[in-house]
Amino acid sequence: MLRLAGVSKVYPGPDGGARALDAVDLTVWPGEFLGVLGPSGAGKSTLVNMIAGIDRLTEGTVWVAGTAVHTLGEDERSRWRGRTIGVVYQSFELLPTLSLLDNVMLPMDLCGLFHPRRSPERARELLTMVGLEEHVSKPPTQISGGQQQRVAIARALANDPPLLVADEPTGNLDSVTAEGILDLFVSLASAGKTIILVTHDESLTARFTRDIRLMDGQILSNDSAKGGEAGAT
Amino acid sequence: MTTNGGADTNGALIELRALVKTYHSAAGAFPALRGVDLDFGAGEFVSVVGRSGSGKSTLLNMLTGIDRPTSGTVRIAGTDIHHLREGEMARWRGRNMGIVFQFYQLLPTLSLVENVMLPMDLCDTYPREEREERALGLLDMVGLRAYAHKMPGAVSGGQQQSAALARALANDPPIIVADEPTGNLDSHAADAVVALLEGAADRGKTVVMVTHDPRLAHRASRTVSLADGLVVDASERPPQPADRRGAHGA
Numbered sequence: 001m002l003r004l005a006g007v008s009k010v011y012p013g014p015d016g017g018a019r020a021l022d023a024v025d026l027t028v029w030p031g032e033f034l035g036v037l038g039p040s041g042a043g044k045s046t047l048v049n050m051i052a053g054i055d056r057l058t059e060g061t062v063w064v065a066g067t068a069v070h071t072l073g074e075d076e077r078s079r080w081r082g083r084t085i086g087v088v089y090q091s092f093e094l095l096p097t098l099s100l101l102d103n104v105m106l107p108m109d110l111c112g113l114f115h116p117r118r119s120p121e122r123a124r125e126l127l128t129m130v131g132l133e134e135h136v137s138k139p140p141t142q143i144s145g146g147q148q149q150r151v152a153i154a155r156a157l158a159n160d161p162p163l164l165v166a167d168e169p170t171g172n173l174d175s176v177t178a179e180g181i182l183d184l185f186v187s188l189a190s191a192g193k194t195i196i197l198v199t200h201d202e203s204l205t206a207r208f209t210r211d212i213r214l215m216d217g218q219i220l221s222n223d224s225a226k227g228g229e230a231g232a233t
Numbered sequence: 234m235t236t237n238g239g240a241d242t243n244g245a246l247i248e249l250r251a252l253v254k255t256y257h258s259a260a261g262a263f264p265a266l267r268g269v270d271l272d273f274g275a276g277e278f279v280s281v282v283g284r285s286g287s288g289k290s291t292l293l294n295m296l297t298g299i300d301r302p303t304s305g306t307v308r309i310a311g312t313d314i315h316h317l318r319e320g321e322m323a324r325w326r327g328r329n330m331g332i333v334f335q336f337y338q339l340l341p342t343l344s345l346v347e348n349v350m351l352p353m354d355l356c357d358t359y360p361r362e363e364r365e366e367r368a369l370g371l372l373d374m375v376g377l378r379a380y381a382h383k384m385p386g387a388v389s390g391g392q393q394q395s396a397a398l399a400r401a402l403a404n405d406p407p408i409i410v411a412d413e414p415t416g417n418l419d420s421h422a423a424d425a426v427v428a429l430l431e432g433a434a435d436r437g438k439t440v441v442m443v444t445h446d447p448r449l450a451h452r453a454s455r456t457v458s459l460a461d462g463l464v465v466d467a468s469e470r471p472p473q474p475a476d477r478r479g480a481h482g483a
Binding site for chain 2: 049052054055074075078081082087089091093095096097098099102106109110137138139141142
């Protein structure tokens with residue numbers, strides 16, 4: 001599904017800049033639920049930005065679902081990202097002026113993968129799947145943080161991308177609400193999505209099919225898959 | 234004409250009448266707004282000030298239709314917006330109001346120019362083939378033409394807020410509402426963002442800006458002060474901040 005080879009990211013600055021990622025090699029197989037752990041400043045968010053093509057790498061190659069992300073131009077990357085990756089953020093990043101339904105329809109409207117007449121129906125189905133069918137017309141400010149994150153996950157699924165990337169998705173939530181969000185990711189992985197979840201919370205490791213640790217921009221450990229199927233191609 | 238919250242209808246663009254908002258929680262009822270009357274004229278740049286908890290954000294949520302009042306009316310350009318259903322409200326808001334938030338609320342997976350095009354895509358306000366050109370023009374106006382294809386995470390907070398203002402202007406709405414637009418910025422970036430809001434007002438937009446920074450509030454043509462859910466001062470000329478003079482001088 002995803003292969004990073006020799007990926008480095010250097011942010012310009014004095015003394016040669018800051019090396020946020022240092023020659024990272026990583027392969028993720030379809031259907032894996034990969035946890036990326038590490039303290040703040042380890043390079044976790046930079047890794048997410050490299051995978052999702054949100055920022056440009058300094059060295060190396062990133063292949064996602066058969067596409068060489070590092071070779072795409074800006075407009076190509078945007079189109080590619082919209083169809084291939086759903087991104088979930090710590091602070092939800094819903095548009096406050098749109099209803100939940102409109103927030104979830106947004107990626108469909110932008111990418112044109114679904115017929116415009118089909119998108120409200122699909123958005124409603126996705127919101128039902130995450131348990132929010134009663135709230136579809138509300139703006140994000142009128143629901144809880146955990147509910148907002150469920151909407152963000154529904155939005156990430158809008159174009160039915162094969163890969164979900166989540167950057168500290170439970171960082172703003174209490175532990176009970178966080179459990180519910182993790183349950184949702186586990187069920188999506190079981191349904192065939194590949195999921196990469198970045199967190200500093202060690203208590204989540206039991207939920208992943210595999211976890212890796214980042215420190216100072218390098219991968220420390222690369223545990224073998226817990227599930228037997230993950231290594232098969 | 235718009236000196237205070239007189240209850241007569243005088244042709245103001247925005248009229249708030251007897252606006253009450255009460256929140257209910259386990260701790261009991263909390264009156265966030267307790268009967269607010271206010272008028273905002275076309276082309277005015279009004280700052281709304283008050284302590285945390287005074288009702289500023291609630292007032293803005295009533296004005297934008299993001300939340301509904303317990304009682305009272307919000308009439309904007311002749312439309313009683315709280316009589317609109319949710320879907321109508323979203324369409325109305327998209328065409329009539331640009332909103333700027335403290336934390337920018339740009340979509341992190343879209344470039345700046347794509348973020349600015351979004352309201353035009355959502356409201357279908359300009360022909361598809363003109364939208365990118367218009368978005369680039371707006372980014373040029375806020376000094377970000379060279380950054381148009383960068384992602385929000387790759388530019389500074391001040392630049393993100395400038396892009397958010399360009400997005401707010403995308404559908405050329407008559408009203409710009411800004412909720413603590415400088416609350417996350419250093420004073421230099423804050424000055425630049427307020428200058429852009431002043432420019433919008435100069436071009437005829439009605440600008441309503443909530444802020445807790447008295448220095449910036451005084452850049453507006455009028456200041457409305459809220460305390461405990463009531464308007465305590467809606468003066469034409471804001472009082473001089475004698476006690477704060479020099480605080481930002483260095």
